[in-house]
Amino acid sequence: MTREEWLVTWLLRLMGGMVCLAIVPVFFPPAWMEYLHQRMGLNRVPDQPVFWFLARSLSLMYFAHGLMVLAISTDVRRYWPLVRVLGWLNLALGLILLGIDLNAPMPWYWTLVEGPGIIVGGIVLLALVRLHRPSP
Numbered sequence: 001m002t003r004e005e006w007l008v009t010w011l012l013r014l015m016g017g018m019v020c021l022a023i024v025p026v027f028f029p030p031a032w033m034e035y036l037h038q039r040m041g042l043n044r045v046p047d048q049p050v051f052w053f054l055a056r057s058l059s060l061m062y063f064a065h066g067l068m069v070l071a072i073s074t075d076v077r078r079y080w081p082l083v084r085v086l087g088w089l090n091l092a093l094g095l096i097l098l099g100i101d102l103n104a105p106m107p108w109y110w111t112l113v114e115g116p117g118i119i120v121g122g123i124v125l126l127a128l129v130r131l132h133r134p135s136p
Contacts, residue, residue, distance in 0.1 A: 004132040005076050008083055008125065012073035015090075015121050019066030022059040040107055084129045090122030 001009075025033070030045075033055065037045045045051060069086065072079045098115025105111075 001077070002133065004128045005080075008076050008128050009073050011121070011124060011128070012069050012076070012083070012086070016066045016069030016073060019062050019069065022062035022066065025059045026056050026063070040110070042107070080129075080132070083125060087122045087125030087129060090118050090125065092122075094118030094120075094122055 028036075030052070034045045037043075072082050072086065076083060094115045094117070096115075097118060098111070101111040101115055106114075
């Protein structure tokens with residue numbers, strides 16, 4: 001395994017593992033979601049079915065994405081073309097999420113971490129793909 005493959009493996013495991021944590025809020029009771037929402041300074045949760053559906057299904061989609069990233073990390077040499085796709089995908093998602101967070105508007109600490117963190121992950125993946133020299 002090359003140095004770049006090793007770094008990509010562990011970066012994907014870190015990224016995928018963090019995103020998989022989104023499974024937890026899928027099962028939060030509404031009172032917990034309300035509490036966290038207010039602690040973030042976002043006032044009251046709209047008590048509408050679409051809010052509960054979107055909050056839980058978004059967390060579930062983050063979890064599904066994390067599982068795919070973890071699956072790719074199990075054999076980066078085999079899935080190397082997907083690593084490049086993940087790099088570009090993270091770059092695009094991070095930029096879009098940054099725009100969403102700024103327009104929502106989300107709290108400053110959320111905006112500072114979510115989009116930019118995903119952008120940095122995408123840039124690092126793309127840099128490692130570019131540096132990669134496959135071993136025989």
